Amino acid sequence: MRQIYICTDTITGLYSALHDAWAENRDGDAGISLKGRAQQQLFCQYKTVVETEQKARRLERMIRRYMGYNTYWDIYHALLSEDCEKGTAVFRTMQAARRIEDSRRIMEHLGDQDVAKVFAMSRSVSNEAHMYEEFIRFRELDSGILFSEISPKAQILTCIADHFADRFPLENWMIYDKVHEVFLVHKKQERWALVWGGMADADALERVSENEKDYEKLWQIFFSSISVRERENPKCQRNHLPFRFRPEMTEFAEEK
Amino acid sequence: MQDRIHTGMTLEEKLDVLSDAAKYDVSCTSSGVDRKGDGTGMGNCSKAGICHSFSSDGRCISLLKILFTNECIYDCRYCVNRSSNDIVRASFTPEEVCTLTMEFYRRNYIEGLFLSSGVLKSPDYTMELIYATLYRLRHVCRFQGYIHVKAIPGANQRLIRLTGYLADRMSVNLELPTAGSLRLLAPHKSRRNILTPMRLVQNLSEENRQEIALYRNAPRFVPAGQSTQMIIGATPETDRQILNVAESLYKKFDLKRVFYSAFVPVNKDSALPVLPGDKPPLLREHRLYQADWLLRFYHFEAAELLDEDNPNFNVLLDPKCCWALRHLEQFPVEVNRADYRMLLRVPGIGYKSAVRIVKARKMGQLTFDDLKKTGVVLKRALYFITCGGRMMYPVRMDEDYITRNLLNTRDKLLGGSDGITFRQLSLFDDMNFNGVDIR
Structure with a gap:
């Protein structure tokens, strides 16, 4: 019987599931499914994982120690992806790493199907995170907080947090992931934090500061005047800046 | 700043005029330097550079690209700001540039500032204004993001040096690939005049590298190196000549990037060519960039790519x-x-x-x-x-x-331009097999 572990779609949940799968089934076949997104299959046993911080930390330490930081980086990013099968792919990658001589170099083993999948997921998540570092637009609320809303496919907030914390250390800023309903909050001169399940006052988010509209206008003026008319190329623009990012960007606000 | 015309302009009007005047500068990269914020101001830089938007011509917008002023004493024939053009002239003040940069940067619109300028009164005078702006931005606003600045040819060496310690990248535009075309289209500029500051920046960077090796905390001079750009298609050079110029710039002047700018006819002038179809030579520019990449990352030599029998790139193949x-x-x-x-x-x-x-x-x-x-x-x-x-x-x-x-x-x-004109037949196509023209 194939054992399937069911967990929530969070890093703690997935690490706990990997932890249990590794403890009980590292030589056998096992799968990891996400709660609410699992498809029932024949000849499988299902088990809901007890998720704890301790298991997560233990598994993270193991990956870093035996598979190296670079592999850990790839696995972490892969686990943020929107793919339902991510847990299983990572589990099989860990099994494959065990079979080769130098486990730290497992990510070079792209001939392996599961390694290739983890690589592809990690690449797509980190690419999306990079896109959001580029395309996030803050607006200044009347309380002085810089606020932004995004709707990413993967849970990229933790990937972009360090970047913005380093960039705006003296600002209070906040990014809201509408899809996964998570806030990334940074208080002036403090570390950033993730907040789940909080609800912000919708009115407060619409009350922008006095100068905000002026700077939005200035930016729109700049955006239209910087383009060279003779070189117009909407296809190229679409390639670099896909439509799905545009509703949340200041310079495309009029097209909404 | 009593010399400014149009003192009554609003910030919006100025931004419109001065970004419109700067858009023909192609360089908009924010790459080449990795710098973390030190926690006392705003901003950092990432080695690969970050684009923040893409304008409708498909080019990336990374930096706030503006001219300090579009008043200019020179009369270059290809330039929209040439002194004989009758256009709206405007100038920023250093304070205005700083406010715009900081407020745009806070909202994550931009990665930094690209400051170029027309030559107002004299090269020294202009360079001084640019220096004042950068000084304020770095030391009063404590801005730690990316700054790309133009070195004005003919400006005092000391000013260029001081400005270089505040900027991340400096560039001097080569404008045109050969000295002959420069004489023809930019009568007030000379090849020597352009190459002098380029050499100066190169030498100062080299000295600075020694200093940093000795003293870890020595101030950095133009850490992201220097770049240049030239206009393609305004003069009759072949691709081979252009590529050779680029290669020697990389080798002899230690440039980080050479940019190619397809000639856009903004002025009507008898010395300028008329473009076929009124379109800038975009494909040619694209092929040059492809070749440029081959030189910098793929270990190719210019002589391998083009020779006397093939002085231009193939239109169909890269x-x-x-x-x-x-x-x-x-x-x-x-x-x-x-x-x-x-x-x-x-x-x-x-x-x-x-x-x-x-x-x-x-x-x-x-x-x-x-x-x-x-x-x-x-x-x-x-x-x-x-x-x-x-x-x-x-x-x-x-x-x-x-x-x-x-x-x-x-x-x-x-569309079958290579001689093959086959196509899929469908049942209702009238292929006119009988040779009778039914029209």
Whole structure:
């Protein structure tokens, strides 16, 4: 019987599931499914994982120690992806790493199907995170907080947090992931934090500061005047800046 | 600042005029320097650079690209700001530039500032204003993001040096590829005048590198290096001449980037060419950039890409494909054994996938399926590689045959211009087989 572990779609949940799968089934076949997104299959046993911080930390330490930081980086990013099968792919990658001589170099083993999948997921998540570092637009609320809303496919907030914390250390800023309903909050001169399940006052988010509209206008003026008319190329623009990012960007606000 | 005309302009009007005047400068990169914020101000830089938006011409917007002023004492024939043009003139104040930069940067609109300028009164006077702006931005606003600034040819060396310690990248525009065309189109500028500050920045960077080796905390002079740009298609140079100029700039002046700017006719002038179809030579510019990449990342030499018999790039095929087709005796290469440099020369294999191939093949024989996963463009590469001694399909190593096949994959684009005019028949097509014209 194939054992399937069911967990929530969070890093703690997935690490706990990997932890249990590794403890009980590292030589056998096992799968990891996400709660609410699992498809029932024949000849499988299902088990809901007890998720704890301790298991997560233990598994993270193991990956870093035996598979190296670079592999850990790839696995972490892969686990943020929107793919339902991510847990299983990572589990099989860990099994494959065990079979080769130098486990730290497992990510070079792209001939392996599961390694290739983890690589592809990690690449797509980190690419999306990079896109959001580029395309996030803050607006200044009347309380002085810089606020932004995004709707990413993967849970990229933790990937972009360090970047913005380093960039705006003296600002209070906040990014809201509408899809996964998570806030990334940074208080002036403090570390950033993730907040789940909080609800912000919708009115407060619409009350922008006095100068905000002026700077939005200035930016729109700049955006239209910087383009060279003779070189117009909407296809190229679409390639670099896909439509799905545009509703949340200041310079495309009029097209909404 | 009593010299300014139009003192009554609003910030919006000024931004409109001065960004519109700056848009013909192509360089908008924010790359080349990695700097973390120190926690006392705002901003950081990332080595690869970050684009923040893309304008409707498909070019990236990374920096707030503006002129300090579009008043200019020079009369270059290709330039929209030439002194004999009757256009709205405006100038920023240093404070205005700083406010715009900081407020845009806070909202994550931009990665930094690109400050260029027309020459107001004299090169020294202009350079001083630029220096004042950067000083305020760095030391009063405590801005730690990216700054790209123009060195004004003819300005005092000391001013250029001081400005360089505040900026991340400096550039002097070469404007036109040869001294002759410069004389023709930019009568107030001379080749020597342009190369002098370029050499100065190079020497100062070299000195600075020594200082940093000695004293870790020595101030950095233009850490992201210098770049330049030239206009393509305004004068009759061939691609070969242009590429040779670029290569020698990379070698002799240690430039980070050379930018090519397809000539856009903004002025009506008898010395300027009339472009076919009134379109800027965008494809030519594209081919030059492709070749530029081959020089910088793929270990090619300019002389390998173009010679006296082929002074211009092929319209249909990119420079790397052309080179490979002329050197078929070196192909096909065995992916599992060829060295890194040879892999780089295969069309369809980029430097990232070349690295991945070299790593992955240590683990076992690579197949064509594996190659696809590493990011190799097989539809181009398949004519030039073997995997485990076999090609993907049986291919005749013949220049015409491969050329035709390479072009076929882009059949739609070319519309049968390579001599093949087949098309899929459908039942209701009137192909006029009887030769009777029914119109």
